[in-house]
Amino acid sequence: MGKDTFELGGQQWPKVTWWKMKGMRFVYLTLWAAMITSATNGYDGSLMNGLEAMDSWNESYNHPTGSTLGLLAASMSIGSMLSIPVVPYVADIMGRRAGVVIGCVIMLFGVAMVSIGYKIALFVVGRIILGFGLGIAQECSPLLVTELVHPQHRAIYSTIYNSLWYVGSLIGACVALGTNHIHGSAWSWRVPCLLQGIPSICQLIFIWTVPESPRWLISKGRLEQAKKVLAYVHAQGDEDDALVNVEFEEIQQTIQLEKQFEGNSWAEFWSTPGNRHRSIILISIGFFSQWSGNGIVSYFLPQVLKLIGITNSNTVLTINLILSAVNVVSATGICFWVDYFGRRKLFLTSSISMLLCYVAMTIALARFSIESNDASARTVLVFIFIYYIAYNIGFSGMLVSYSSEILPYRLRAKGLTIMFFCVDLSLWFNQYVNPIALQDIEWKYYIVYCVFLVFEIFVVWKYYIETKEIPLEEIVKMFDGDRAILGGAAATDKANQLIADNAGNVGGDSEKAITTQVELHS
Template identity: 40%
Template sequence: MEDHKQSAEIVHSEKAGGVDADAALTAHHIEDARPWYQQPELRKLYLMMPFLFLGSTTLGYDASLLNGLQTMPAWKTCFGGFAVLLFTPYIADLCGRRMGTAIGCAIVILGASIQACPPRSNPDAMFLAGRFIMGMGSNITNATCPLLITEVTHPRHRGRVTTIYNTAWYLGAILAAWTTFGTLNHVQGDLSWRLPTGLQCAMPGVLLLAVYMVPESPRWLIGKGKHAEAKSILTKYHGNGAETGFVTWEFREISQTLALERAAASSSGWYELVRTPGNRKRCYLIVLTAIFSQCSGNGLVSYYLSAVLNTIGITNPSNQAAINGGLTIWCWLVSLGCAFLVDRVGRRTLFLGAGLGMLASFSIWTACSAVYEKTGNASAGRAVLAMIFLFYGAAGLAWPGLTVSYTVEILPFNIRAKGLTLCFVFTSLAGIFNQYVNPIGLQALAWKFYFVYVAVLVVECAAIYFFYVETRGPTLEEIAVLFDGPNANVAGQEMPYDRKASVAASKDV
């Protein structure tokens, strides 16, 4: 085993008072400067990423399916309510990122099968049981896929690739929306909802077959003492088969940092999430991100689009399904495009732009809803529909793409899995609010209920402006300096103080 106490040479420079992302990632030994698609092994790695994106696509399909099923009279006859998607214990640190993904996919397939084929004797109970099982599987899969992506991706592309992962949620929503639209108009009886429900097996099925084509996380392997295997993966994909100076530097930074994290941690338990000031700040931002991602007004449309459209006179099931399908395509295109801006514009800027844009469009949405209720003006109703699209266009700047990618990158390896679990716990709690409180509020107050979300968006914008930390520039390990200061355990004891201070300065950029 190599001596992990050797110095890791890190080239750095400052640009506009912050860290130049390219210089921060380059060792004295120049890495391959070609674009990723001209590097054979890196190209292979990234061509495998879409399989992992299917973890997010599965979630999007499920969420949009609920909207689509609400428009189907046959489904309403069979089922009168919704089951809460429960979170399951996190297994990524025990079994690995790939094995965790495989286990989650198998559970999702089982749950979807039960939902699609419940017995006639007690269909409600079995459908809810299927949703419970599927919720367990989807949470496992979505807790492992983004970890594997961010930990195996080349440092230069980490932000973009990990952010793209959660935009695939909308791709699943598109498939579900148009599938339910088609079955609503062309399929009769129970098959109209059984068919789109059963198709939930397709995406996790493909992922289950393909997941072992993707290499395991080098960081997880190092954490398990498998240094040679980890270095082999880094050499193959980040060095195109050659053990370059860059690969050596990257391997040493990762291995030294993980060793120091283990030495500094009081334990491997959940208490480590809040033991230090830096970790407490991470948890605070993760909780805010999880809640804002679900409770900024977007939950009204994500789960109850049918009820929202009813308030502006759009009651035809076919029209509602078509709007749902068009909205998901729009959301996917916007969020996917914005995923490529994370390293150019910065995470904090995208979060703030999304918050301000959502606040403006939602305020107009609320005003137009009031006009429509009082006057029945058709133009006001159309304006509400337009604001829904503008609202989601603004949301696409940051949500959902950065919800997962920002969470995983601000966490050090030793608590990354647990911190992502924390994100999903609060996402689930926010989902409970959406599923139980929103319909009550809409039924009791109609458009007046929107004022709750106007207030939430004001708080959200203030929180992002004052508390969110910019993470553009530093490597996955060096981000710790932004939260723990220049004395953070990064890249070994030999990491120069001025290098740590330089990285820390980037949080103000």
């Protein structure tokens, strides 16, 4: 493939410059209204680290430790898991934008409860409600981004989405460091909690500037509106543009064929070899995103730093701030290289590098427990930073983008739900178990993650396939081969055969056959 072209429908198309195209420029500049959902999630991770380091918060909640601290942190993941039964139906029935709105409204109720008082029960219930709303919004937002942007830009924008987790984390770290200087007042921890609602308020106002997913519109039979969206975003409003027509035909025919000949029930995920392969990736990437060792530092940095003798709250908050800044740069920077290096190479590089970092940290922590020297402490600190750069190479941005693109439209919302359920389940385990393990067995807990990372490398090598520069609808061929359902100019033999068979139906099915044929080629 040439550097100045991309492939779609079996043809080569010239690459575009987004800021020179009016509709694309406007949508891309307002797309942040969908993408900051990830930042809201990241703010929470940094918020919990900040609260744990604040004397005022610890005094308000009677210095929680062990299982109590784990429950306070894990309650948000519990809320996200409770949203699982409704999330895919909200996304598929009400639409991607409506899902973001519903999630934001619920999150605002949670923010209010968390910020009200000193009761642990109220804090926990508020975070459960917050997690429930986030569970809805965090699935609908990446679906909207992935299904709306130009084929040339899918990898960058869908990968940037989850990388914005660190932007929220950086803001949370800055806020916590600043409000920690409000001495003798509960506002030092209330203010960071209240500010968690600002992204949701912004989304409620500005999400309406972002068009609805053309794929969702097509699935609801709103073909004229879907084509207008595609033309506006991808071709400056020209509905006769050749690329728009190829895209529209491929999306429309594929969705129509999926509706008629494929199911979208939960059982589909283990009904065929291709879907079982997808399920292995979705489940594993969900757990790997949190069980690669990042869960210790993301939510319990003060406990980790205590292992190497760092307990001053301002020092802890400063390290948290610097780490967040490094993560923003490394996570967003790699997004622009996803299509250059490819997904599989980045996942493998990330997993292997994380293992090496964890081995180094484990050795340094073991030595510090014996000698308590500054060299071992500095080694742990350095490798915490290197580890996160390694993690960001693969699992920061591509967690959502890779999970979205390997799924056909009919299964995309449910598939992301499976992935996010595994994320929430692993988060719940981490947030509840990690503080207990760090308190009881200290540095030896790191050995568990060293072993798990070896398993992770094997799974990535065995099952993660390359989707580099493959159009969204056409990725099905990588999993389903000759069985893939794909319409348009790049239609598979199976799809063409289904169309031909349908057109040849007679008798009681003739009217249905004619109707479908007209829909497929309209």
